[in-house]
Amino acid sequence: MPDKEKNQLAGEFPFVPQQVRAQQKRHALIESGRCLFIKNGYSQTTAKDIAANAGVAIGTFYRYFSDKRQLLRSLFEEQLEMLIPPEPSWVHGDPEILLAALLEKHYKRLDEIGIHRVLPELLPKDPELSEILIEARRKLHSKFLSSLRQIEEMGLTWKDLDLDTVAWTVLMIVENGPQKTEYSDNEINYAEIAKVICRIVFPPEILVRLQNKEG
Amino acid sequence: MPDKEKNQLAGEFPFVPQQVRAQQKRHALIESGRCLFIKNGYSQTTAKDIAANAGVAIGTFYRYFSDKRQLLRSLFEEQLEMLIPPEPSWVHGDPEILLAALLEKHYKRLDEIGIHRVLPELLPKDPELSEILIEARRKLHSKFLSSLRQIEEMGLTWKDLDLDTVAWTVLMIVENGPQKTEYSDNEINYAEIAKVICRIVFPPEILVRLQNKEG
Amino acid sequence: MPDKEKNQLAGEFPFVPQQVRAQQKRHALIESGRCLFIKNGYSQTTAKDIAANAGVAIGTFYRYFSDKRQLLRSLFEEQLEMLIPPEPSWVHGDPEILLAALLEKHYKRLDEIGIHRVLPELLPKDPELSEILIEARRKLHSKFLSSLRQIEEMGLTWKDLDLDTVAWTVLMIVENGPQKTEYSDNEINYAEIAKVICRIVFPPEILVRLQNKEG
Amino acid sequence: MPDKEKNQLAGEFPFVPQQVRAQQKRHALIESGRCLFIKNGYSQTTAKDIAANAGVAIGTFYRYFSDKRQLLRSLFEEQLEMLIPPEPSWVHGDPEILLAALLEKHYKRLDEIGIHRVLPELLPKDPELSEILIEARRKLHSKFLSSLRQIEEMGLTWKDLDLDTVAWTVLMIVENGPQKTEYSDNEINYAEIAKVICRIVFPPEILVRLQNKEG
DNA sequence: CATGAATGAGACTTCATTCAT
């Protein structure tokens, strides 16, 4: 079941150090776990499944991970930053266009990775994970908020909206978008969502100005 | 464990019908399930836990439900409509105030019931349940959309936003609000959220007009 | 669920004494047990099934029988003699015809009653029952043997066969016949079996004599 | 619990292949099942019993068998042919002696194996098994019948008996013998049974001829 | 007496984890 590499060139030295192999195996396991968690859910997936799917024996699984949960944590650590929506730069181009592009990229990436789908199942089971996630969210919110504050100081935002709430709303949209596209029969339209977000952030006349400046 | 009723009318006939007791027990089980699902997650909760928590034997659980999943379904059927956000009436009062009140009521109710928290865990496991939920969401989206179309015809909405997307955005906010309050250290502020929603729906001058008309 | 009798003539006195009713219920239960045991096997049949099939509540079952096994014993006690093959009278008519008639009657009766089919399942579980059965068989064997001895003294049997073994063989045929008819595609033929039995018991010339005497 | 082999050849390589051990454990389970089924009956025996009796944990049982029934099937597949009575060769020696020897060997083997005792309990529960058995019986009957037909053509059988019924009768005796020895207090006497069978098959004068020819 | 809800022991089965090879 092992032995799939090391036959690429003739005469090869024992050039692939064991740590690399080990890392590869570890990775194969994580990847296998990711697929199965997404496909069948976390608790529906057994350690044996993960090992089999990675092409190793169950014993090997336990050599690399203390248990299923730890594999999951590793999965997260590896990919957490992929989950984090990028912070938009509001003033270096047409915000609507920038946002639409960012949204599309982010949603697509989330869908590729897919782990966000198992999160809800896990939070009650794993307070530590939960902690990590909440922390990540809090940071994200701070970053959003401070970037909004910057453009507020430039007088670009609505005067009558609470920026904290604006940041929260935008995050809500950005985070939950891809899971909740079954509402309408229409395809999700990134440009339209971008418009809505811009409306929450900028008064229309400001937006026009920004669009003209850079367009 | 038994003995909780039989004090309804004077005379004390042997009249407490069996069905009443049975229904009460069934209810105790559902309630017990609800609590434990919310507290520990669905797959973390065993049938035995639910029975014990309801103060009955495991056999009793299986008298009323074929299994854990069926209990969950019953729970849903009983409370699905409680989960559905109410449809706001946009033009019979200050929309911001109306919305804030609705939001507060809805969020509080969701938090009391709490099942929405297990939903994401369940959807991959129970396609039937998933179906029900998606359907409910679709209907809700339609209702929102058509109510927005009405006020659009009255010329009250932004001309440049796609109403379908607006409806989607509002639902996103309304549905996910209570779960995601860990972002900021501030308390969730219904009035501010209401303002943001109103901004997405109404141009400011329209909103002012609506507020003055009824205020 | 009860109340099915006592409406036969007008003005009727409370004339059906309880014991009769009780006996009827008891009987209904035994009968119900018999059917279900035969259809589904003993251990496949639950006390609840038996009660339901008899149209009474499970509590009633336990009023009449201490448990399933006791019901079975009662069933046996009631019907044991029906299971016992009749002892043929060898010399009062054509033995082949007499035997064929007896066999047919016996096999048919066994099939109607049907309990012989659950016996094998029960013997390991219920040594007491087992005891009863072995005893019944032993008696039957004795009866057969002594009846064979009588005709032996009249010089009607083979001289070179051990009568004990002859009796054993005949019982083997008589007892197992109806269960083992799947061997051949042909219908079971009582007359032919009777002939075989007669061949074991009587030398042909004796048989002819007996047939002529009475025919 | 482990350690029972590894002494086959000198040198003691780490050469006992896992499959051998596994097969041994599988066998231990089957054997354990056989004993318990015979002693306590099929439905009285639990998977746990079987595992414990084989000296392994319950999980090990389920590694080798999907459930109790499957173990039983394996047991059958392994030993079905042992259950099948051998076909006698009627004319190559004194039939009585040959038969007595065959009967003794067959009965003893049946008693050693013992599974025939659980058969009757199983047939109603397991139609598939039932099918296998009926088929085996039908084949056996055919074989018997055709061997009888052969000696019939040689003029060695009774003219007035139906060979189909003769075959059926012989099988009845051969199959049920060992279970039903409780009839009489005497030991079962193979020679006497053989005599009875011969009487059903051969007219006495033919038998004498056969005995003299080869004796 | 009849009822059937309630009980809980115990059977069945899965799976995370260990450990000898």
Add this chain to the structure above:
DNA sequence: TATGAATGAAGTCTCATTCAT
């Protein structure tokens, strides 16, 4: 180091039996 057989705790579910109504 890799393997996978073995383990047994823990969950699911059934059913004989009791007992309040």
